Amino acid sequence: LGRREKAIGDEHLLLALTARPGVVSETLADHGVTYTTVEHALDRARD
Structure with a gap:
């Protein structure tokens, strides 16, 4: 929610899922x- 939502x-x-190293992000x-x-x-989607 740090994106003002x-x-x-x-x-x-x-x-x-992409923020930390691991199998999923890799x-x-x-x-x-x-x-x-x-x-x-x-x-881009918000603009």
Whole structure:
């Protein structure tokens, strides 16, 4: 909710899954999904 939102949504779960090293974040990164790419996509979607 640090992104000035009032509820937890799917995007927050995806950010959490990519925030820490581990099997899930590594698997997502293998497909081009990283914390940074998710963050940029969310920023573009809000504009």
